[in-house]
Amino acid sequence: MITRNSISIECVQGNIAAQPDMDAIVNAANAQLRTGGGVAGAIHSAAGSGLEEEARKQAPISPGEAVITGAHDLPNRHVIHCLGPVYGQDEPSDELLASCYRNALRLAEEYVLESIAFPAISTGIFGYPMDRAARVAFQTVLAEIPQLHNVRRIRFVLYREGDHQLHEGILREMAGDTETGD
Numbered sequence: 037m038i039t040r041n042s043i044s045i046e047c048v049q050g051n052i053a054a055q056p057d058m059d060a061i062v063n064a065a066n067a068q069l070r071t072g073g074g075v076a077g078a079i080h081s082a083a084g085s086g087l088e089e090e091a092r093k094q095a096p097i098s099p100g101e102a103v104i105t106g107a108h109d110l111p112n113r114h115v116i117h118c119l120g121p122v123y124g125q126d127e128p129s130d131e132l133l134a135s136c137y138r139n140a141l142r143l144a145e146e147y148v149l150e151s152i153a154f155p156a157i158s159t160g161i162f163g164y165p166m167d168r169a170a171r172v173a174f175q176t177v178l179a180e181i182p183q184l185h186n187v188r189r190i191r192f193v194l195y196r197e198g199d200h201q202l203h204e205g206i207l208r209e210m211a212g213d214t215e216t217g218d
Contacts, residue, residue, distance in 0.1 A: 100135030120158030
């Protein structure tokens with residue numbers, strides 16, 4: 037975990053749909069905001085059918101966009117749905133991916149949320165290389181910190197241990213040694 041401007045950023049291994057201490061979780065959504073596989077499937081399964089029903093009213097969304105819904109049967113207040121870019125197809129992929137993180141944080145601010153949990157957006161079926169995606173994510177989040185007044189905790193939830201270790205190392209590298217801690 038690192039701390040910047042009294043905002044903590046941490047990486048954990050786990051299930052994005054099982055983060056009861058977070059005000060919002062982020063869904064790596066599809067354009068139609070429907071139940072899918074991977075992160076979207078796990079979130080929709082845990083949230084119940086009401087999530088898809090509410091989310092579909094805001095569809096379609098474009099790569100880089102984010103929308104917010106209630107959390108339904110999840111233990112959180114909200115779900116923020118982001119459509120990440122398909123790597124090698126949606127360009128400029130780095131900017132579109134950065135927009136996902138930026139727009140999710142701005143929605144969290146707008147809805148006065150104190151904590152938000154992100155998955156590794158676009159790294160599943162959308163094919164974004166995990167290390168490159170992590171660098172875009174952390175660069176964006178670190179750049180947004182000065183604009184955050186409500187958000188105090190940012191969590192990256194990685195399903196696999198190897199992905200967790202990769203993210204942890206990149207976060208420490210990008211944040212520098214002076215502000216890291218356990």
